[in-house]
Every structure is written in C-alpha cells, then in structure tokens.
Amino acid sequence: MDNRERILAIVRKVSDKTIAPDPDQSLFDSGFLDSFALPDMVGELEREFGIKIPDSDLHPRKFESIARIQTYLESRM
C-alpha cells in the first residue's frame, strides 16, 4: 500500500465508514471525523507510520483532509 492508501484505511477504521473521501474533501465537514475521532486517528497514524507527532503539531487543520495528512506525514518521514 502507498501512503495515501494507508491513511485511507485508518480514516475508514476510525470513522467506521466503508466509503472513501475525496483527497481534498474536509473529513470534518463530510462527517468522517468528529472531535473525538480526531485523537483516535492521530494515534493510529502514529502507530502505522512509526512516528511521534509532537503536541505542537496537533492543529486540526493539518488533519483536515487525506491530502493534508499525507503532506504532513511525508514531511516527517
């Protein structure tokens, strides 16, 4: 799986949805994530990609869409 597919799998898991959001679609506005699913997703991303995301990087807008998540994670890899 490439990085985007790995992120998608996590979003599907924490949102409990089988459909996939568009890469630039807001995960919040489209109902994939709420305030409490967001920390779950961040934890899953850390485990999947083997990184520790510092609290100072935990701005919800960094995790707004699949594309933004991918950009952020690849900047850390």
Added chain:
Amino acid sequence: MAAIKAFGAYLPSRVVTNSELAARLDCESGWILDVSGIEERRYADPSESVASMGVAAAQQCLDHAGITAADVGMILVSSGSSERRFPGPASAIAHALNIDGVPAIDLPIASAGGLFGMAIAATLCAVHGNVLVIASEKMSPVAMREPMERGVAPLFGDGAGACLIGSETGPAGIIDSVLHSDGAFAEDLRLDFDAPLAMNGRSVILQASRKLPSAIGELLEKNGRTAQSVRVFLVHQANQNLMDRVAKALDVEAGRFYSNIRRTGNTSSASMLIAAAEWWSDPGPAAGDLICFAAFGAGFHWGALLAS
C-alpha cells in the same frame, strides 16, 4: 507536607435541562447528552455573583474543616467569568468572610484554575498557614449570550467549589503536583471582554486527550505509582466523553473517574472542586487511598496533583 483539610461546594438552585436549551438551540436534547454527557446544569440567579457563590462554597469548606475564616492565612480565587476586569473576586470574598487584611489573590485561569490554586496553596501554606482555594464561575451569561451556539451553550453551568489546604496534618497529604502551560494554543479557547466564548472544539479535545493522560502519567511515574493504584481521579468536568477517553488512555476503568457532569455541566474552574467536595462527602477517602486530581483548559493550562 501540605495537607487537604476539607472541601466545600455551592450550586445555584435553578436547574436548566437539556430540553429547555434544545428548544432554543434547534437541536435534540438527546444530542446534547450524547456529545457531552450533560443532562442538566445549574444557572445562578441574577442576584448571585462569582463572589457570592464563592463565599457560599468557602463557608461550607470552613464548616467541614471545623475552623472559622479567622484561621485562614491566605485565599486564592480562580475564576474565568468574573464580572469586571479588576479587582477580581478574591478581595470581595475575603471581605465577605470578614478577613480583610489577609492576602487575597485572583487566578484568572478558567478551567485549570482550581487545580493550579491547590498546587500553589500546597507551597504557600508553609508561609501563610491555612490557604483557602476557591473556584467560582458564573458561565450562564456566557452560555446564553446571543447568538447562542449549539456547540457551546449547553456545555456550561454555574457553581463554586473550595478547598482548604494547610501545613499541618489533614485527611489527605499532598504528595506532589505537575503544572504546565502552552500559550501557542491561547486563541483556541478564550473569552474576550464583551465577546462570545471562542472555542476550537477540535483543538481543545485533541490537546486535552493527549495532555491530561500525559500529565497524570508524568506525575505518577515521578512518584513511583501507577494509574491502577489510584482509587479515584477527581478531574475537571469538561465532557464525559473526554473523561472516558482519558481513563482509557491510562488503562483504568471509567468508573474510577468521579463524574457529576450529568447534573452540573461544565462549571469551568469550579468543576474539579465541586466534584471533589461531593466525593469527599460520599464515599470519601479511606486510609491509604491514592487520589489524583487533574485539569486542562484555556491557556492552555493543565496539570495533575497527587494526594494520599
């Protein structure tokens, strides 16, 4: 060692149910319960103020401790909702308790203010004797400000809590505390003068979900204890879903986190002391119990305090 001598609390008599708010917010009362764990909250009467509620909680705390206000050497008052810029409610509360001349210090920290007050009192009581920590909040004018927001208005309630800390022995000795602040997120939860409460709920939940377990874990590890050895967690009553998440992160059952948020809503800095006052009355501490206090809120400010 500093010791917790007693707690006290005051809740206004007016009960405001989710049904009453749901009608004004164009939402379902069940939705409010689902997203927050809150079923009802108390609103102060227009004649009640941050100071008057603080005095009521302080008096109950002194009664529980079996002392009078004359035995208090300092008061610390936390409030994020005081009615004016200055002076804060501390001097008014001291005056109402008839202890003018005693240093009365305001802590305008909001949610974590009760915890910060306890930690500061634990240090200052060696110099000042009994330190009375009070947290009082009148959040209803903030919550009811038009236009009311569905994500903000149902969360908050009014009330006050108090805790007496002294340098002599008491029912629970304060072992240690950790306090942290990070102004990088100051804009994400703030109450400007003559403005509605601004809250980036996603940021608040995301940061609190990480920082609360982290602070509690840091404190426990520093003192060679484990979360499983804590009898009760008395924490800021911000949101039931958040408390459940913190319990899960610490790998303890959610029931170990005392909760009254269903009945009181989020009373900001007062909430932890109100919850502690209730738990202290029933069931209350037994010999050897490890008790962990924790709070997170605007600033961001957060931390934890351990007592036994």
